[in-house]
Amino acid sequence: MEHKKKSVYLDNNATTPADPRVIEKMLPYFHETSANPSSIHGAGRRARDAVEEAREKLSRLVHCRTDETYFTSGGTESDNMGIKGAAFAQSERTKIITSAIEHHAVLTTCDYMKKHGYEIVKAPVDEYGIVDLNFLSRAVDDKTLLVSIMHANNEVGTIEPLKDIGEIAHRHGAIFHSDAVQTVGKIPIDMDALQVDMLSLSGHKFYGPKGVGALVVRRGTRFDPLHHGGHHERNKRAGTENVPGIVGLGAACEISMTEMNTEEKSIRELRDSLWIGINKEIGEVQLNGHPENRLAGTLNISVKYIEGESMLLNLDMHGIYASSGSACTSGSLEASHVLLAMGVPHDLAHGSLRFSMGRFNTKRDIDHVIEVFPGIVKKLRAISPLCKN
Amino acid sequence: MQYSEKVMDHFMNPRNVGEIENADGIGTCGNPVCGDLMTFYLRIEPRIEDPNKACISEIRFKTFGCGAAIAVASMASEMVKGKTLSEVTAMSRDDVANELDGLPPIKMHCSNIGVQAIQEAVKDYLKKIGRDDLAGKIKGCPDKKH
Numbered sequence: 001m002e003h004k005k006k007s008v009y010l011d012n013n014a015t016t017p018a019d020p021r022v023i024e025k026m027l028p029y030f031h032e033t034s035a036n037p038s039s040i041h042g043a044g045r046r047a048r049d050a051v052e053e054a055r056e057k058l059s060r061l062v063h064c065r066t067d068e069t070y071f072t073s074g075g076t077e078s079d080n081m082g083i084k085g086a087a088f089a090q091s092e093r094t095k096i097i098t099s100a101i102e103h104h105a106v107l108t109t110c111d112y113m114k115k116h117g118y119e120i121v122k123a124p125v126d127e128y129g130i131v132d133l134n135f136l137s138r139a140v141d142d143k144t145l146l147v148s149i150m151h152a153n154n155e156v157g158t159i160e161p162l163k164d165i166g167e168i169a170h171r172h173g174a175i176f177h178s179d180a181v182q183t184v185g186k187i188p189i190d191m192d193a194l195q196v197d198m199l200s201l202s203g204h205k206f207y208g209p210k211g212v213g214a215l216v217v218r219r220g221t222r223f224d225p226l227h228h229g230g231h232h233e234r235n236k237r238a239g240t241e242n243v244p245g246i247v248g249l250g251a252a253c254e255i256s257m258t259e260m261n262t263e264e265k266s267i268r269e270l271r272d273s274l275w276i277g278i279n280k281e282i283g284e285v286q287l288n289g290h291p292e293n294r295l296a297g298t299l300n301i302s303v304k305y306i307e308g309e310s311m312l313l314n315l316d317m318h319g320i321y322a323s324s325g326s327a328c329t330s331g332s333l334e335a336s337h338v339l340l341a342m343g344v345p346h347d348l349a350h351g352s353l354r355f356s357m358g359r360f361n362t363k364r365d366i367d368h369v370i371e372v373f374p375g376i377v378k379k380l381r382a383i384s385p386l387c388k389n
Numbered sequence: 390m391q392y393s394e395k396v397m398d399h400f401m402n403p404r405n406v407g408e409i410e411n412a413d414g415i416g417t418c419g420n421p422v423c424g425d426l427m428t429f430y431l432r433i434e435p436r437i438e439d440p441n442k443a444c445i446s447e448i449r450f451k452t453f454g455c456g457a458a459i460a461v462a463s464m465a466s467e468m469v470k471g472k473t474l475s476e477v478t479a480m481s482r483d484d485v486a487n488e489l490d491g492l493p494p495i496k497m498h499c500s501n502i503g504v505q506a507i508q509e510a511v512k513d514y515l516k517k518i519g520r521d522d523l524a525g526k527i528k529g530c531p532d533k534k535h
């Protein structure tokens with residue numbers, strides 16, 4: 001009972017709390033050092049320096065050149081800018097290949113492109129959420145302008161074999177874009193090694209601020225801007241720079257660079273202890289996602305015979321914040337497109353739950369979940385007509 | 390997820406959960422594929438001469454579904470207890486939703502399933518006592534496969 005007021009945030013794949021060290025770095029740029037980086041006076045030059053310093057930190061994190069980075073308003077804009085920008089910069093090729101498990105930022109953009117005459121092909125995935133490489137090899141052809149496959153899936157955490165996908169795309173001269181919103185700052189990224197031409201990232205998924213992100217585009221990859229206006233971001237993304245946000249993004253990159261390795265290990269330990277604890281206490285649960293090749297902080301499970309939203313609401317009562325792939329939580333009548341694409345049966349997709357751990361979780365958080373979650377499952381199974389005992 | 394206090398109360402403390410052995414009427418509506426499934430069990434005080442005036446003396450239910458589904462089943466079970474069969478068949482989804490101080494629009498189908506599952510149980514009872522004529526007039530659950 002004493003835990004009741006304490007809240008346990010296990011929804012880090014939805015967004016991470018900004019690191020206090022990040023916030024501290026940002027604060028001066030709201031007022032004391034506020035200026036437009038395009039201004040030529042001293043204050044403007046200091047704002048410009050701050051933006052360029054952040055750019056350097058970002059380039060070091062993803063191993064690219066500084067003149068390959070374009071700051072945006074976040075993951076969604078970066079995905080839009082990459083896909084539409086690549087398509088509109090040319091006219092010979094008309095085919096875009098993506099996967100069935102992409103974030104809506106990519107899928108809905110592709111749906112829109114379809115309305116504009118582009119052919120959209122969605123590659124299937126296996127039971128673990130790994131994209132079918134044989135399908136990709138057959139689908140990519142000389143008409144293909146872009147292959148867009150995410151680095152890691154936000155719902156189940158499965159990490160895609162980008163290098164292999166990049167090679168397939170390049171065989172036919174297609175551009176390879178990857179939505180790396182869930183991996184930047186969490187696992188090492190080397191654009192060269194991964195064969196990626198365009199990479200989307202977002203600050204608020206790795207302890208930076210919300211509303212800032214970037215698209216990284218390799219030199220030689222042509223793309224049109226999404227925003228037209230001033231000369232910002234080398235004419236590729238018009239609009240006065242979000243200086244505090246960009247500074248925050250840079251600070252988040254810097255922290256991740258030094259802490260990524262140890263952090264990944266400790267988060268993985270938390271996640272695995274949660275899975276072991278749940279398995280010990282609750283029967284008939286299954287893991288969704290790749291058993292090994294997945295983000296350290298992601299635990300997506302399906303609890304048989306009960307539905308996700310009812311579990312979430314009960315967890316919420318205990319101050320535990322998680323998420324679900326149930327239709328009830330998506331605002332639509334369909335369960336998670338990711339789980340269904342992986343072949344998870346509908347009832348188990350409705351009964352899915354995602355715990356996503358991050359930098360600020362502790363062993364006590366996990367213990368609290370293991371303490372209250374079995375009781376919730378027991379209570380809901382007692383009401384369920386699907387549960388025969 | 391904006392649920393009223395009443396929805397949360399019925400969701401957290403559902404009334405009349407369970408099953409009735411040798412129930413007089415059993416009705417199911419919904420499908421786990423869609424994320425909602427409800428089964429109601431009725432005990433009925435018979436009225437041989439006019440079954441429509443027979444009363445529901447006991448009701449139990451089981452639900453697979455979201456918070457709204459569980460709350461709807463619980464509230465509906467409270468509402469129909471003691472009611473005559475004709476009163477129950479006249480009930481609409483809005484009656485249950487109103488009694489719960491409203492449901493989010495996307496959850497109104499839960500309310501539908503609740504009422505239809507109970508009416509399905511009434512239908513089952515009427516068929517069991519050989520009154521297919523009366524049972525045929527009740528809509529019940531429209532599409533059992535869905």
Ligand SMILES: Cc1ncc(COP(=O)(O)O)c(C=O)c1O
Pocket residue numbers: 013014073074075076077079103105150152153154179181182202203204211213
């Ligand atoms: C894989 C993935 N892509 C894109 C986005 C969208 O990013 P943003 O919220 O920064 O627009 C998210 C998160 O919401 C995500 O998880």
